[in-house]
Amino acid sequence: MAGPLSHIRVLDLSRVLAGPWAGQNLADLGAEVIKVERPRTGDDSRAYGPPWIADEAGQSTSEAAYFMAANRGKKSITVNLTHPAGQRLVRDLAAHCDVLIENYKVGDLDRYGLGYEALAAANPGLIYCSVTGFGQTGPHRDKPGYDFMAQGMAGLMSVTGHPTGTPGAGPMRVGVPVIDIFTGMYATIAINAALAQRALTGKGQHVDVALFDSCLALLANQGMTYLATGQSPERIGNTHPTIVPYQVFSTADGAVILACGNDNLFRKFCEVAARPDLAADERFAKNALRVQHRSVLVPMLEAIFAERTTADWVRALEEAGVACGPINTVAQAFADPQVAARGMRIELPHPLAGTVSLMGSPMKFSATPIEHTKAPPLLGQHADEVLEQLLGLDASARAQLRADGAI
Numbered sequence: 001m002a003g004p005l006s007h008i009r010v011l012d013l014s015r016v017l018a019g020p021w022a023g024q025n026l027a028d029l030g031a032e033v034i035k036v037e038r039p040r041t042g043d044d045s046r047a048y049g050p051p052w053i054a055d056e057a058g059q060s061t062s063e064a065a066y067f068m069a070a071n072r073g074k075k076s077i078t079v080n081l082t083h084p085a086g087q088r089l090v091r092d093l094a095a096h097c098d099v100l101i102e103n104y105k106v107g108d109l110d111r112y113g114l115g116y117e118a119l120a121a122a123n124p125g126l127i128y129c130s131v132t133g134f135g136q137t138g139p140h141r142d143k144p145g146y147d148f149m150a151q152g153m154a155g156l157m158s159v160t161g162h163p164t165g166t167p168g169a170g171p172m173r174v175g176v177p178v179i180d181i182f183t184g185m186y187a188t189i190a191i192n193a194a195l196a197q198r199a200l201t202g203k204g205q206h207v208d209v210a211l212f213d214s215c216l217a218l219l220a221n222q223g224m225t226y227l228a229t230g231q232s233p234e235r236i237g238n239t240h241p242t243i244v245p246y247q248v249f250s251t252a253d254g255a256v257i258l259a260c261g262n263d264n265l266f267r268k269f270c271e272v273a274a275r276p277d278l279a280a281d282e283r284f285a286k287n288a289l290r291v292q293h294r295s296v297l298v299p300m301l302e303a304i305f306a307e308r309t310t311a312d313w314v315r316a317l318e319e320a321g322v323a324c325g326p327i328n329t330v331a332q333a334f335a336d337p338q339v340a341a342r343g344m345r346i347e348l349p350h351p352l353a354g355t356v357s358l359m360g361s362p363m364k365f366s367a368t369p370i371e372h373t374k375a376p377p378l379l380g381q382h383a384d385e386v387l388e389q390l391l392g393l394d395a396s397a398r399a400q401l402r403a404d405g406a407i
Helices: 018-028 084-095 116-122 147-153 178-201 211-218 220-229 263-272 276-280 287-292 294-305 310-319 330-335 337-341 383-391 395-404
Strands: 009-012 032-037 052-054 060-064 074-078 099-102 127-132 205-210 246-250 255-259 345-350 354-359
Touching: 009 018, 009 084, 018 032, 018 074, 018 099, 018 127, 018 178, 032 084, 074 383, 084 116, 084 383, 084 395, 099 178, 116 127, 127 178, 147 178, 147 211, 178 205, 178 211, 205 211, 211 220, 246 294, 255 294, 255 310, 263 276, 263 287, 263 310, 287 294, 330 337, 383 395
Parallel strands: 009 032, 009 099, 032 074, 099 127, 127 205
Antiparallel strands: 052 060, 246 255, 345 354
């Protein structure tokens, strides 16, 4: 079966992560995604190495692992946007596309006649998605934006890390660029919503998604804590601000995560720990009381967990239906049989690597399952195919564009 977006064509002018992540999502869903890159250098993330993927002999190729993470399923062409002929190519391509994704600074593409108003005039049904650091409006609209900046400026780092006064305390960014990724996810949702609206009206629109906005939205319960109380939440490490116990505990040989999301799970945990008295204690009987008496309960639980190994705790708690788990390395996570069962590691043919291992999409469909068929492209790999099939440019016309420096 064709993917749910197999009728959609996307022009992806974005680089690095947030925009390309949205484009990759759309490619996973079956859309034809044409990635437009700079001649010779391409997407900035092609240079974000090492590590580079290895070929069949184990030697490093020129393809960065970072680039491979956000560009599966796409076609690549190279276009010089500063060249008038290159600008015409992009306008012609946009006229044949349903969606355009870009993450240039506000107003940059307008200088080349590639802004929303110009392209929508020729293709009124175009969904034009702009991904920037701070959005198309507001006092920060002209600032460049990166994931790290957004995590700091929008408050995420202030609630991430060890508590003040403990070893290693201080603001900490999340270990992966989550704001780039979540902005890409919000862009994906917004694009699909705009496509659904277009199906009713026939009209496209300009979608404006920003890293800063996405990070604020991602604060979720912590953001609401501030709005409800006027007090900024503080860093609490691996504990939870409003659920107890919901944290990491050291065991006899490692660590385990315990997640008692309700009072029933806490009672089950106490049974496994052979401490039913804790569940009966009036200080701990309800979650709100456990939060209030956290400083009393947690040291008691720390002593209990230290008596048994991680494997013993995980086995016993899982048998009792209590949410728990070890803290795996990335290698251990990929070794989990759940990864294979869910298709979260895939192998695809690649021109340089022979076969490349990639992460699969987490989206699962019963009627239109995702089929991964194309590895992330080499720079300009599909230029002749796209320009000939979509724009009807023959070999002579393509050769002239190359000679002129437009592609």
